[in-house]
Amino acid sequence: MIALLVDILSGAALTAGAAFYLIGAIGMTRMPDVFTRMHAVSVSETMGVGLMALGMILQAGPSLLAIKIAFVVLVLWATGAVATHALSRAALHDGVKPLLAGPDGRLVATDCVDLFPELGVRLAQPLSSETPEERGTPLPEDGAVIAEPAPGYGPAGNTGANPDAEPDPTREGR
Amino acid sequence: MMFAVAILGVLAALSLAVIRALKGPTAFDRLLAANAIGTSAIVLLALFGFMTGRPEFLDIGITYALLNMIGTLAVLKFFRYGALGHAQDAVKEREPE
Incomplete structure:
Protein backbone atom coordinates (compact mmCIF):
# COMPACT_ATOMS: atom_id res chain seq x y z
CA MET A 1 0.00 0.00 0.00
CA ILE A 2 2.69 2.42 1.08
CA ALA A 3 4.89 1.26 -1.78
CA LEU A 4 2.14 1.97 -4.29
CA LEU A 5 1.62 5.45 -2.82
CA VAL A 6 5.32 6.21 -3.03
CA ASP A 7 5.38 4.97 -6.61
CA ILE A 8 2.47 7.20 -7.59
CA LEU A 9 3.98 10.21 -5.85
CA SER A 10 7.40 9.75 -7.41
CA GLY A 11 5.88 9.18 -10.83
CA ALA A 12 3.90 12.39 -10.54
CA ALA A 13 6.98 14.31 -9.39
CA LEU A 14 9.11 12.92 -12.21
CA THR A 15 6.53 13.73 -14.86
CA ALA A 16 5.88 17.21 -13.52
CA GLY A 17 9.62 17.83 -13.30
CA ALA A 18 10.13 16.76 -16.89
CA ALA A 19 7.28 19.05 -17.94
CA PHE A 20 8.86 22.01 -16.14
CA TYR A 21 12.20 21.16 -17.66
CA LEU A 22 10.72 21.10 -21.15
CA ILE A 23 8.87 24.38 -20.57
CA GLY A 24 12.11 26.06 -19.59
CA ALA A 25 13.84 24.74 -22.68
CA ILE A 26 11.01 25.93 -24.93
CA GLY A 27 11.33 29.34 -23.31
CA MET A 28 15.06 29.34 -23.99
CA THR A 29 14.40 28.69 -27.65
CA ARG A 30 11.59 31.18 -28.14
CA MET A 31 12.37 34.14 -25.88
CA PRO A 32 13.57 37.27 -27.68
CA ASP A 33 16.86 38.16 -26.00
CA VAL A 34 19.61 36.88 -23.74
CA PHE A 35 18.20 38.10 -20.44
CA THR A 36 14.72 36.69 -20.99
CA ARG A 37 16.30 33.42 -22.07
CA MET A 38 18.23 33.26 -18.81
CA HIS A 39 14.96 33.84 -17.01
CA ALA A 40 13.38 30.90 -18.84
CA VAL A 41 16.28 28.57 -18.13
CA SER A 42 16.01 29.24 -14.41
CA VAL A 43 12.59 27.56 -14.50
CA SER A 44 14.08 24.30 -15.67
CA GLU A 45 17.04 24.57 -13.35
CA THR A 46 15.00 25.02 -10.19
CA MET A 47 11.56 23.48 -10.50
CA GLY A 48 12.39 20.95 -13.21
CA VAL A 49 15.53 19.55 -11.61
CA GLY A 50 14.08 19.83 -8.11
CA LEU A 51 10.90 17.89 -8.88
CA MET A 52 12.74 15.19 -10.82
CA ALA A 53 15.17 14.82 -7.92
CA LEU A 54 12.25 14.55 -5.52
CA GLY A 55 10.87 11.72 -7.62
CA MET A 56 14.21 9.93 -7.62
CA ILE A 57 14.65 10.42 -3.87
CA LEU A 58 11.23 8.85 -3.29
CA GLN A 59 12.29 5.89 -5.40
CA ALA A 60 15.64 5.54 -3.66
CA GLY A 61 14.21 5.53 -0.15
CA PRO A 62 16.31 6.45 2.88
CA SER A 63 19.79 5.58 1.69
CA LEU A 64 23.10 7.07 0.67
CA LEU A 65 21.67 7.41 -2.81
CA ALA A 66 19.04 9.89 -1.64
CA ILE A 67 21.72 11.99 0.02
CA LYS A 68 23.75 12.01 -3.19
CA ILE A 69 20.76 13.15 -5.23
CA ALA A 70 20.05 15.89 -2.72
CA PHE A 71 23.69 16.98 -2.96
CA VAL A 72 23.55 17.13 -6.76
CA VAL A 73 20.41 19.25 -6.62
CA LEU A 74 21.85 21.62 -4.04
CA VAL A 75 24.98 22.06 -6.16
CA LEU A 76 22.87 22.70 -9.25
CA TRP A 77 20.70 25.25 -7.47
CA ALA A 78 23.69 27.12 -6.07
CA THR A 79 25.79 27.09 -9.23
CA GLY A 80 22.86 27.85 -11.51
CA ALA A 81 22.17 31.09 -9.69
CA VAL A 82 25.85 32.06 -9.68
CA ALA A 83 26.31 31.23 -13.36
CA THR A 84 23.22 33.19 -14.36
CA HIS A 85 24.38 36.18 -12.36
CA ALA A 86 27.85 36.08 -13.90
CA LEU A 87 26.43 35.59 -17.37
CA SER A 88 24.07 38.56 -17.17
CA ARG A 89 26.79 40.73 -15.66
CA ALA A 90 29.21 39.79 -18.43
CA ALA A 91 26.53 40.44 -21.05
CA LEU A 92 25.77 43.89 -19.59
CA HIS A 93 29.46 44.75 -19.47
CA ASP A 94 29.82 43.60 -23.05
CA GLY A 95 27.17 46.09 -24.13
CA VAL A 96 24.26 43.76 -24.81
CA LYS A 97 21.14 45.90 -24.67
CA PRO A 98 18.13 44.28 -23.00
CA LEU A 99 14.78 44.43 -24.74
CA LEU A 100 12.48 46.69 -22.78
CA ALA A 101 9.04 48.05 -23.48
CA GLY A 102 9.31 51.28 -25.41
CA PRO A 103 6.90 54.22 -25.28
CA ASP A 104 4.48 52.56 -27.65
CA GLY A 105 4.61 49.29 -25.76
CA ARG A 106 6.76 47.46 -28.29
CA LEU A 107 10.03 45.84 -27.34
CA VAL A 108 13.05 48.02 -28.01
CA ALA A 109 16.69 47.23 -27.37
CA THR A 110 17.33 49.80 -24.65
CA MET B 1 8.08 3.66 -17.25
CA MET B 2 7.97 7.02 -15.52
CA PHE B 3 11.74 7.26 -15.81
CA ALA B 4 11.38 6.74 -19.55
CA VAL B 5 8.86 9.59 -19.74
CA ALA B 6 11.17 11.90 -17.80
CA ILE B 7 14.13 10.89 -19.97
CA LEU B 8 12.16 11.68 -23.12
CA GLY B 9 11.23 15.09 -21.75
CA VAL B 10 14.82 15.90 -20.83
CA LEU B 11 16.02 14.70 -24.24
CA ALA B 12 13.56 17.03 -25.97
CA ALA B 13 14.79 19.89 -23.77
CA LEU B 14 18.36 18.96 -24.63
CA SER B 15 17.69 19.17 -28.35
CA LEU B 16 16.02 22.56 -27.89
CA ALA B 17 19.12 23.74 -26.03
CA VAL B 18 21.29 22.49 -28.89
CA ILE B 19 19.17 24.49 -31.31
CA ARG B 20 19.72 27.60 -29.20
CA ALA B 21 23.45 26.90 -29.01
CA LEU B 22 23.65 26.69 -32.80
CA LYS B 23 21.41 29.69 -33.48
CA GLY B 24 22.30 31.96 -30.56
CA PRO B 25 23.08 35.40 -31.94
CA THR B 26 25.47 36.35 -29.14
CA ALA B 27 28.18 34.36 -27.43
CA PHE B 28 26.18 34.65 -24.20
CA ASP B 29 23.27 32.78 -25.76
CA ARG B 30 25.60 29.98 -26.70
CA LEU B 31 27.10 29.92 -23.23
CA LEU B 32 23.66 29.82 -21.65
CA ALA B 33 22.73 26.92 -23.91
CA ALA B 34 25.97 25.13 -23.08
CA ASN B 35 25.17 25.47 -19.40
CA ALA B 36 21.67 24.10 -19.98
CA ILE B 37 23.10 21.18 -21.97
CA GLY B 38 25.40 20.40 -19.05
CA THR B 39 22.50 20.42 -16.61
CA SER B 40 20.50 18.18 -18.95
CA ALA B 41 23.40 15.75 -19.10
CA ILE B 42 23.53 15.54 -15.30
CA VAL B 43 19.80 14.89 -15.03
CA LEU B 44 19.98 12.35 -17.85
CA LEU B 45 22.79 10.51 -16.10
CA ALA B 46 20.80 10.29 -12.88
CA LEU B 47 17.56 9.24 -14.59
CA PHE B 48 19.24 6.68 -16.83
CA GLY B 49 21.06 5.19 -13.87
CA PHE B 50 17.79 4.80 -12.01
CA MET B 51 16.00 3.34 -15.04
CA THR B 52 18.64 0.68 -15.64
CA GLY B 53 19.04 -0.04 -11.93
CA ARG B 54 22.59 1.26 -11.78
CA PRO B 55 22.35 4.45 -9.70
CA GLU B 56 26.15 4.58 -9.41
CA PHE B 57 25.99 6.92 -12.38
CA LEU B 58 25.11 9.63 -9.87
CA ASP B 59 28.77 9.98 -8.90
CA ILE B 60 29.61 10.92 -12.46
CA GLY B 61 26.74 13.38 -12.30
CA ILE B 62 28.20 15.09 -9.23
CA THR B 63 31.56 15.46 -10.93
CA TYR B 64 29.92 16.80 -14.03
CA ALA B 65 27.92 19.37 -12.07
CA LEU B 66 31.07 20.80 -10.52
CA LEU B 67 32.96 20.80 -13.83
CA ASN B 68 30.06 22.51 -15.57
CA MET B 69 30.10 25.38 -13.11
CA ILE B 70 33.86 25.87 -13.39
CA GLY B 71 33.70 25.75 -17.19
CA THR B 72 31.04 28.44 -17.41
CA LEU B 73 32.88 30.76 -15.05
CA ALA B 74 36.16 30.19 -16.89
CA VAL B 75 34.63 31.11 -20.25
CA LEU B 76 33.02 34.21 -18.72
CA LYS B 77 36.31 35.28 -17.23
CA PHE B 78 37.96 34.76 -20.60
CA PHE B 79 35.38 37.04 -22.23
CA ARG B 80 36.15 39.77 -19.74
CA TYR B 81 39.91 39.69 -19.48
CA GLY B 82 41.04 37.90 -22.62
CA ALA B 83 43.10 35.63 -20.37
CA LEU B 84 42.42 33.21 -17.57
CA GLY B 85 45.08 34.60 -15.24
CA HIS B 86 45.02 37.99 -13.61
CA ALA B 87 45.21 40.91 -16.00
CA GLN B 88 47.91 42.26 -13.73
CA ASP B 89 50.18 39.29 -14.40
CA ALA B 90 49.74 39.66 -18.14
CA VAL B 91 50.91 43.25 -17.91
CA LYS B 92 53.94 42.34 -15.83
CA GLU B 93 55.04 39.63 -18.23
CA ARG B 94 54.74 41.86 -21.21
CA GLU B 95 56.32 45.01 -19.88
CA PRO B 96 60.07 45.27 -20.57
CA GLU B 97 61.44 46.56 -17.29
Whole structure:
Protein backbone atom coordinates (compact mmCIF):
# COMPACT_ATOMS: atom_id res chain seq x y z
CA MET A 1 0.00 0.00 0.00
CA ILE A 2 2.69 2.42 1.08
CA ALA A 3 4.89 1.26 -1.78
CA LEU A 4 2.14 1.97 -4.29
CA LEU A 5 1.62 5.45 -2.82
CA VAL A 6 5.32 6.21 -3.03
CA ASP A 7 5.38 4.97 -6.61
CA ILE A 8 2.47 7.20 -7.59
CA LEU A 9 3.98 10.21 -5.85
CA SER A 10 7.40 9.75 -7.41
CA GLY A 11 5.88 9.18 -10.83
CA ALA A 12 3.90 12.39 -10.54
CA ALA A 13 6.98 14.31 -9.39
CA LEU A 14 9.11 12.92 -12.21
CA THR A 15 6.53 13.73 -14.86
CA ALA A 16 5.88 17.21 -13.52
CA GLY A 17 9.62 17.83 -13.30
CA ALA A 18 10.13 16.76 -16.89
CA ALA A 19 7.28 19.05 -17.94
CA PHE A 20 8.86 22.01 -16.14
CA TYR A 21 12.20 21.16 -17.66
CA LEU A 22 10.72 21.10 -21.15
CA ILE A 23 8.87 24.38 -20.57
CA GLY A 24 12.11 26.06 -19.59
CA ALA A 25 13.84 24.74 -22.68
CA ILE A 26 11.01 25.93 -24.93
CA GLY A 27 11.33 29.34 -23.31
CA MET A 28 15.06 29.34 -23.99
CA THR A 29 14.40 28.69 -27.65
CA ARG A 30 11.59 31.18 -28.14
CA MET A 31 12.37 34.14 -25.88
CA PRO A 32 13.57 37.27 -27.68
CA ASP A 33 16.86 38.16 -26.00
CA VAL A 34 19.61 36.88 -23.74
CA PHE A 35 18.20 38.10 -20.44
CA THR A 36 14.72 36.69 -20.99
CA ARG A 37 16.30 33.42 -22.07
CA MET A 38 18.23 33.26 -18.81
CA HIS A 39 14.96 33.84 -17.01
CA ALA A 40 13.38 30.90 -18.84
CA VAL A 41 16.28 28.57 -18.13
CA SER A 42 16.01 29.24 -14.41
CA VAL A 43 12.59 27.56 -14.50
CA SER A 44 14.08 24.30 -15.67
CA GLU A 45 17.04 24.57 -13.35
CA THR A 46 15.00 25.02 -10.19
CA MET A 47 11.56 23.48 -10.50
CA GLY A 48 12.39 20.95 -13.21
CA VAL A 49 15.53 19.55 -11.61
CA GLY A 50 14.08 19.83 -8.11
CA LEU A 51 10.90 17.89 -8.88
CA MET A 52 12.74 15.19 -10.82
CA ALA A 53 15.17 14.82 -7.92
CA LEU A 54 12.25 14.55 -5.52
CA GLY A 55 10.87 11.72 -7.62
CA MET A 56 14.21 9.93 -7.62
CA ILE A 57 14.65 10.42 -3.87
CA LEU A 58 11.23 8.85 -3.29
CA GLN A 59 12.29 5.89 -5.40
CA ALA A 60 15.64 5.54 -3.66
CA GLY A 61 14.21 5.53 -0.15
CA PRO A 62 16.31 6.45 2.88
CA SER A 63 19.79 5.58 1.69
CA LEU A 64 23.10 7.07 0.67
CA LEU A 65 21.67 7.41 -2.81
CA ALA A 66 19.04 9.89 -1.64
CA ILE A 67 21.72 11.99 0.02
CA LYS A 68 23.75 12.01 -3.19
CA ILE A 69 20.76 13.15 -5.23
CA ALA A 70 20.05 15.89 -2.72
CA PHE A 71 23.69 16.98 -2.96
CA VAL A 72 23.55 17.13 -6.76
CA VAL A 73 20.41 19.25 -6.62
CA LEU A 74 21.85 21.62 -4.04
CA VAL A 75 24.98 22.06 -6.16
CA LEU A 76 22.87 22.70 -9.25
CA TRP A 77 20.70 25.25 -7.47
CA ALA A 78 23.69 27.12 -6.07
CA THR A 79 25.79 27.09 -9.23
CA GLY A 80 22.86 27.85 -11.51
CA ALA A 81 22.17 31.09 -9.69
CA VAL A 82 25.85 32.06 -9.68
CA ALA A 83 26.31 31.23 -13.36
CA THR A 84 23.22 33.19 -14.36
CA HIS A 85 24.38 36.18 -12.36
CA ALA A 86 27.85 36.08 -13.90
CA LEU A 87 26.43 35.59 -17.37
CA SER A 88 24.07 38.56 -17.17
CA ARG A 89 26.79 40.73 -15.66
CA ALA A 90 29.21 39.79 -18.43
CA ALA A 91 26.53 40.44 -21.05
CA LEU A 92 25.77 43.89 -19.59
CA HIS A 93 29.46 44.75 -19.47
CA ASP A 94 29.82 43.60 -23.05
CA GLY A 95 27.17 46.09 -24.13
CA VAL A 96 24.26 43.76 -24.81
CA LYS A 97 21.14 45.90 -24.67
CA PRO A 98 18.13 44.28 -23.00
CA LEU A 99 14.78 44.43 -24.74
CA LEU A 100 12.48 46.69 -22.78
CA ALA A 101 9.04 48.05 -23.48
CA GLY A 102 9.31 51.28 -25.41
CA PRO A 103 6.90 54.22 -25.28
CA ASP A 104 4.48 52.56 -27.65
CA GLY A 105 4.61 49.29 -25.76
CA ARG A 106 6.76 47.46 -28.29
CA LEU A 107 10.03 45.84 -27.34
CA VAL A 108 13.05 48.02 -28.01
CA ALA A 109 16.69 47.23 -27.37
CA THR A 110 17.33 49.80 -24.65
CA ASP A 111 20.66 50.91 -23.28
CA CYS A 112 19.81 50.52 -19.62
CA VAL A 113 22.54 52.99 -18.68
CA ASP A 114 20.16 55.71 -19.87
CA LEU A 115 17.48 54.45 -17.52
CA PHE A 116 19.62 53.76 -14.48
CA PRO A 117 22.54 56.20 -14.12
CA GLU A 118 23.68 54.25 -11.08
CA LEU A 119 24.19 51.22 -13.30
CA GLY A 120 26.34 53.30 -15.63
CA VAL A 121 28.67 54.11 -12.76
CA ARG A 122 28.92 50.46 -11.84
CA LEU A 123 29.52 49.39 -15.42
CA ALA A 124 32.31 51.94 -15.62
CA GLN A 125 34.14 50.10 -12.88
CA PRO A 126 36.14 46.92 -13.47
CA LEU A 127 34.39 43.63 -12.83
CA SER A 128 36.75 42.60 -10.07
CA SER A 129 35.71 43.66 -6.59
CA GLU A 130 39.28 44.57 -5.77
CA THR A 131 40.52 48.06 -6.23
CA PRO A 132 43.89 48.50 -7.95
CA GLU A 133 45.42 49.40 -4.58
CA GLU A 134 44.37 46.06 -3.15
CA ARG A 135 45.85 44.23 -6.10
CA GLY A 136 49.18 45.98 -5.70
CA THR A 137 50.54 48.64 -7.94
CA PRO A 138 47.99 50.23 -10.22
CA LEU A 139 48.17 49.48 -13.90
CA PRO A 140 50.11 51.93 -16.08
CA GLU A 141 47.97 54.66 -17.56
CA ASP A 142 48.77 53.90 -21.16
CA GLY A 143 48.17 50.25 -20.27
CA ALA A 144 50.22 47.72 -22.15
CA VAL A 145 47.46 45.22 -21.50
CA ILE A 146 47.39 42.13 -23.65
CA ALA A 147 43.64 41.96 -23.48
CA GLU A 148 42.79 45.49 -24.43
CA PRO A 149 39.84 46.32 -22.20
CA ALA A 150 36.94 47.88 -23.98
CA PRO A 151 37.11 51.67 -23.83
CA GLY A 152 35.15 53.25 -21.04
CA TYR A 153 35.81 50.72 -18.32
CA GLY A 154 39.47 49.89 -18.44
CA PRO A 155 41.23 48.77 -15.28
CA ALA A 156 43.36 51.90 -15.03
CA GLY A 157 42.42 55.52 -14.64
CA ASN A 158 38.75 54.84 -14.60
CA THR A 159 38.37 53.14 -11.28
CA GLY A 160 37.37 56.17 -9.25
CA ALA A 161 33.62 56.34 -9.02
CA ASN A 162 32.83 58.85 -11.70
CA PRO A 163 29.20 59.86 -11.46
CA ASP A 164 29.30 61.32 -14.94
CA ALA A 165 30.61 58.10 -16.42
CA GLU A 166 28.96 57.43 -19.70
CA PRO A 167 29.40 54.43 -21.89
CA ASP A 168 31.65 55.00 -24.82
CA PRO A 169 29.47 55.44 -27.89
CA THR A 170 32.06 53.61 -29.98
CA ARG A 171 31.50 50.54 -27.85
CA GLU A 172 30.13 47.90 -30.10
CA GLY A 173 27.18 45.83 -29.05
CA ARG A 174 27.14 42.26 -30.10
CA MET B 1 8.08 3.66 -17.25
CA MET B 2 7.97 7.02 -15.52
CA PHE B 3 11.74 7.26 -15.81
CA ALA B 4 11.38 6.74 -19.55
CA VAL B 5 8.86 9.59 -19.74
CA ALA B 6 11.17 11.90 -17.80
CA ILE B 7 14.13 10.89 -19.97
CA LEU B 8 12.16 11.68 -23.12
CA GLY B 9 11.23 15.09 -21.75
CA VAL B 10 14.82 15.90 -20.83
CA LEU B 11 16.02 14.70 -24.24
CA ALA B 12 13.56 17.03 -25.97
CA ALA B 13 14.79 19.89 -23.77
CA LEU B 14 18.36 18.96 -24.63
CA SER B 15 17.69 19.17 -28.35
CA LEU B 16 16.02 22.56 -27.89
CA ALA B 17 19.12 23.74 -26.03
CA VAL B 18 21.29 22.49 -28.89
CA ILE B 19 19.17 24.49 -31.31
CA ARG B 20 19.72 27.60 -29.20
CA ALA B 21 23.45 26.90 -29.01
CA LEU B 22 23.65 26.69 -32.80
CA LYS B 23 21.41 29.69 -33.48
CA GLY B 24 22.30 31.96 -30.56
CA PRO B 25 23.08 35.40 -31.94
CA THR B 26 25.47 36.35 -29.14
CA ALA B 27 28.18 34.36 -27.43
CA PHE B 28 26.18 34.65 -24.20
CA ASP B 29 23.27 32.78 -25.76
CA ARG B 30 25.60 29.98 -26.70
CA LEU B 31 27.10 29.92 -23.23
CA LEU B 32 23.66 29.82 -21.65
CA ALA B 33 22.73 26.92 -23.91
CA ALA B 34 25.97 25.13 -23.08
CA ASN B 35 25.17 25.47 -19.40
CA ALA B 36 21.67 24.10 -19.98
CA ILE B 37 23.10 21.18 -21.97
CA GLY B 38 25.40 20.40 -19.05
CA THR B 39 22.50 20.42 -16.61
CA SER B 40 20.50 18.18 -18.95
CA ALA B 41 23.40 15.75 -19.10
CA ILE B 42 23.53 15.54 -15.30
CA VAL B 43 19.80 14.89 -15.03
CA LEU B 44 19.98 12.35 -17.85
CA LEU B 45 22.79 10.51 -16.10
CA ALA B 46 20.80 10.29 -12.88
CA LEU B 47 17.56 9.24 -14.59
CA PHE B 48 19.24 6.68 -16.83
CA GLY B 49 21.06 5.19 -13.87
CA PHE B 50 17.79 4.80 -12.01
CA MET B 51 16.00 3.34 -15.04
CA THR B 52 18.64 0.68 -15.64
CA GLY B 53 19.04 -0.04 -11.93
CA ARG B 54 22.59 1.26 -11.78
CA PRO B 55 22.35 4.45 -9.70
CA GLU B 56 26.15 4.58 -9.41
CA PHE B 57 25.99 6.92 -12.38
CA LEU B 58 25.11 9.63 -9.87
CA ASP B 59 28.77 9.98 -8.90
CA ILE B 60 29.61 10.92 -12.46
CA GLY B 61 26.74 13.38 -12.30
CA ILE B 62 28.20 15.09 -9.23
CA THR B 63 31.56 15.46 -10.93
CA TYR B 64 29.92 16.80 -14.03
CA ALA B 65 27.92 19.37 -12.07
CA LEU B 66 31.07 20.80 -10.52
CA LEU B 67 32.96 20.80 -13.83
CA ASN B 68 30.06 22.51 -15.57
CA MET B 69 30.10 25.38 -13.11
CA ILE B 70 33.86 25.87 -13.39
CA GLY B 71 33.70 25.75 -17.19
CA THR B 72 31.04 28.44 -17.41
CA LEU B 73 32.88 30.76 -15.05
CA ALA B 74 36.16 30.19 -16.89
CA VAL B 75 34.63 31.11 -20.25
CA LEU B 76 33.02 34.21 -18.72
CA LYS B 77 36.31 35.28 -17.23
CA PHE B 78 37.96 34.76 -20.60
CA PHE B 79 35.38 37.04 -22.23
CA ARG B 80 36.15 39.77 -19.74
CA TYR B 81 39.91 39.69 -19.48
CA GLY B 82 41.04 37.90 -22.62
CA ALA B 83 43.10 35.63 -20.37
CA LEU B 84 42.42 33.21 -17.57
CA GLY B 85 45.08 34.60 -15.24
CA HIS B 86 45.02 37.99 -13.61
CA ALA B 87 45.21 40.91 -16.00
CA GLN B 88 47.91 42.26 -13.73
CA ASP B 89 50.18 39.29 -14.40
CA ALA B 90 49.74 39.66 -18.14
CA VAL B 91 50.91 43.25 -17.91
CA LYS B 92 53.94 42.34 -15.83
CA GLU B 93 55.04 39.63 -18.23
CA ARG B 94 54.74 41.86 -21.21
CA GLU B 95 56.32 45.01 -19.88
CA PRO B 96 60.07 45.27 -20.57
CA GLU B 97 61.44 46.56 -17.29
